[in-house]
């Protein structure tokens with residue numbers, strides 16, 4: 379029997395969460411957490427590739443995609459609580475967590491705080507570091523820029539850093555999908571999330587305590603969370619594996635899904 383659920387909704391932690399839940403009943407569960415300011419549809423190629431063997435779930439983080447924003451101030455801790463409540467609601471007591479960028483910040487915190495709920499961790503194009511003063515300043519500037527020039531302009535500027543140079547020739551449809559994800563996120567949610575990202579705490583000092591199998595992936599041309607950030611995590615997470623995704627920037631799962639899927643599949647096979 380398969381789970382058939384695209385854009386299913388459930389209420390947890392006082393908000394409605396939208397998610398896609400596909401694949402095999404009784405199979406190991408893999409939960410995907412998207413980057414900012416994107417949504418669960420960025421994982422389509424991974425869900426498609428893995429659903430014959432696993433139960434695969436991608437959800438919209440609060441304020442993104444079709445999930446409600448709620449009335450609380452956004453924070454990484456709140457996003458983690460949403461995830462834990464969501465897993466509880468779906469009766470999932472063990473999962474592999476796969477997060478890209480902001481999804482990785484959430485995944486790292488979830489695994490550090492609730493290690494008993496996870497079998498393994500996949501960190502893609504992310505970092506354990508907190509924002510520098512300069513990064514915080516850039517977020518404030520981006521908020522002002524959106525207020526003045528609108529979300530479309532923000533999307534166009536953002537996209538320049540999200541993709542590898544080569545992807546601008548070959549990934550037209552992915553680029554327009556990402557643009558659509560960005561412009562369909564409300565400005566208020568973008569501001570709230572930027573604030574949450576700016577004040578998030580580092581997790582680098584907690585990496586040594588992670589006892590799970592961990593795969594770290596990074597696009598070779600990732601400008602936002604580059605190879606050096608991936609290496610720093612790899613050196614501090616005992617037994618972790620680091621793989622570089624060729625022909626990819628920050629959105630390695632969308633830019634090179636073939637290699638990304640191959641790497642995560644190979645890793646997951648070693649977990650079970």
Ligand code: MLT
Nearest residue numbers: 413414479480481575602
């Ligand atoms: C993301 O892709 O989630 C963002 O680049 C994360 C961030 O802005 O720190």
